[in-house]
Structures are given as structure tokens and as C-alpha cells.
Amino acid sequence: MSNQNQFLQVINLNYSYPDGTQALKEINLDIKEGEFLAFIGQNGSGKTTLSKCLNGLFKPTSGDVIVDGLNSRTTPIVQMVRRVGYVFQNPDHQLFNSNCWDEIAYGPRNIQLPGDQVRERVEEAAKVVGLPKEYFTEHPFFLSKGLRQRVAIASILALRPKLIIVDEPTTGQDARQSFEIMDFLRDLNEHHGHIIIIITHDMPIVAQYARRVIAMGQGCILADGPTSQVFTRADLLKQTFLEPPQITQLAQCAVDMGFDPGTLTIEGMLAQYDKLG
Numbered sequence: 001m002s003n004q005n006q007f008l009q010v011i012n013l014n015y016s017y018p019d020g021t022q023a024l025k026e027i028n029l030d031i032k033e034g035e036f037l038a039f040i041g042q043n044g045s046g047k048t049t050l051s052k053c054l055n056g057l058f059k060p061t062s063g064d065v066i067v068d069g070l071n072s073r074t075t076p077i078v079q080m081v082r083r084v085g086y087v088f089q090n091p092d093h094q095l096f097n098s099n100c101w102d103e104i105a106y107g108p109r110n111i112q113l114p115g116d117q118v119r120e121r122v123e124e125a126a127k128v129v130g131l132p133k134e135y136f137t138e139h140p141f142f143l144s145k146g147l148r149q150r151v152a153i154a155s156i157l158a159l160r161p162k163l164i165i166v167d168e169p170t171t172g173q174d175a176r177q178s179f180e181i182m183d184f185l186r187d188l189n190e191h192h193g194h195i196i197i198i199i200t201h202d203m204p205i206v207a208q209y210a211r212r213v214i215a216m217g218q219g220c221i222l223a224d225g226p227t228s229q230v231f232t233r234a235d236l237l238k239q240t241f242l243e244p245p246q247i248t249q250l251a252q253c254a255v256d257m258g259f260d261p262g263t264l265t266i267e268g269m270l271a272q273y274d275k276l277g
Contacts, residue, residue, distance in 0.1 A: 008068070009030050010030075039198070048167060050216070081159060089171060094155070105118050129184070131150055146173060204246075211227060
């Protein structure tokens with residue numbers, strides 16, 4: 001790789017479904033270690049398809065996806081998922097074991113790790129996601145959605161991937177649960193070394209947590225940059241049928257008063273208000 005901190009590179013990626021529908025068109029993308037990104041765009045823009053190409057679930061129609069030096073075209077899926085984990089929007093779609101222990105242990109067992117290493121990884125992943133051991137014998141479907149999501153993430157963490165993609169992490173959660181799961185993902189990013197990508201329509205969540213935004217439309221990347229910069233592109237956001245958070249819109253209406261049009265949070269707005277006096 002040209003950059004020692006670069007973990008993933010997408011080069012001229014095109015992807016078409018079996019019916020001929022072209023879902024991705026000439027995608028070029030670099031992702032470095034330590035990043036926290038958001039993929040945004042309307043339904044059908046290509047966000048989820050791109051994400052599934054990143055972890056090898058989908059193989060490129062043309063172009064390349066290089067992950068940690070491995071080309072997804074020629075690398076078995078079992079090797080790809082050890083580097084890029086994918087958490088589905090609905091955790092129920094990836095939970096299929098009769099208890100939480102077996103759910104988390106499934107990945108390590110599938111790559112044929114010895115029993116002591118499986119145990120170590122299950123306990124490690126459960127500790128990271130905050131799942132108490134008393135839940136190990138519980139059926140995942142008997143847990144709350146928030147806990148089921150944590151079990152799903154733990155099952156991914158047990159494979160120790162560098163990059164974790166989480167599809168719509170706040171859908172179906174109340175405000176407290178949303179901030180809880182997002183704080184958890186930020187902790188994985190800042191203290192456990194995982195690259196995090198969230199796929200979401202929740203712009204306030206993007207503003208508060210993501211440091212980089214990739215906006216997509218009709219299978220193309222429309223914008224890629226720091227969150228504050230992308231949110232100042234009103235013309236571009238219209239193409240995604242999304243709007244920046246209300247606090248950002250307020251700051252953009254008050255530019256003449258000295259406010260930064262890329263303001264992302266209430267705290268940022270108040271800090272500027274205090275300075276402007």
C-alpha cells in the first residue's frame with residue numbers, strides 16, 4: 001500500500017446485480033486506520049451494496065477492493081470477514097444460535113480455533129460490548145433489541161476485525177438507547193482501535209459521532225470529506241434527499257452574524273455564541 005496507515009482501498013469498483021442493475025459505478029475510496037465514517041444517502045443509493053463489497057460478501061463486477069493487502073476478488077470470504085465485520089440493520093437477521101455463548105463463539109469455531117482460544121475470544125468480546133456472563137445461556141431472541149445488537153456486535157468482535165460496519169445502528173431505538181450504542185461504537189473506535197463505518201439516515205447522529213462522511217447517490221460517491229464540510233453542501237445534500245441537523249441549518253442561516261456554517265452540535269453553537277458575545 002502507498003500509505004502505511006491505509007487499511008482499505010477501493011479502485012474503480014463497479015457492481016451489478018444478477019438482473020443487470022448497476023448498483024455501484026466507478027467507486028474510488030481509501031480508508032485509513034482510526035477513522036469513524038458515515039455512509040449517507042437515500043435508499044437505493046448504493047450504501048449497503050458498497051459495504052457488502054468491502055467485506056467480501058459481494059465480489060466486484062469490475063475493479064478491486066483491497067483490504068489489509070488482500071484483494072477481495074481472490075480472497076476467501078472467511079479471510080475477509082476476519083478483517084471487515086458487518087452488523088446488519090436488524091440483528092435478528094444474523095442471530096441463529098440457541099444461546100448467546102454459541103452465537104459469539106460461532107465465528108471463532110468456524111475458523112477452527114482451539115477451544116481455549118474460542119473461550120478467550122467469547123469472554124473478551126462479551127466484556128467489550130458489556131454483556132454480563134449471566135446472559136451467556138440466554139436465547140438471544142429473549143433479550144431487548146439493544147442487547148441483541150450487542151450480541152451481534154460481539155459475534156463480529158470475536159473474529160477481531162479491524163473494521164466494523166454497522167447498518168442503521170439507531171433504527172428502532174429510543175434516544176437513550178441510540179446514544180448508548182453510539183457511545184459504545186465510539187469507544188470501540190477510540191480505545192480499542194477499530195475503524196467504524198455507520199450506514200444511517202440519522203443526520204444528528206452523523207454530526208455528533210462521524211468525523212468523515214461519504215454521501216452517495218445513484219451508485220456514485222457524491223461527496224467525501226470531513227462531516228462539517230459535507231454538511232455545508234446544501235446542493236449536494238438535496239441530491240441525497242437528506243438535510244443537515246437543525247443546529248447546522250440554524251448556523252448556516254446565521255453566517256452573517258459570524259457563525260460557522262459547518263457547526264455540528266448545540267455545544268459548538270453555544271461556544272460560538274459566547275465568543276461572539
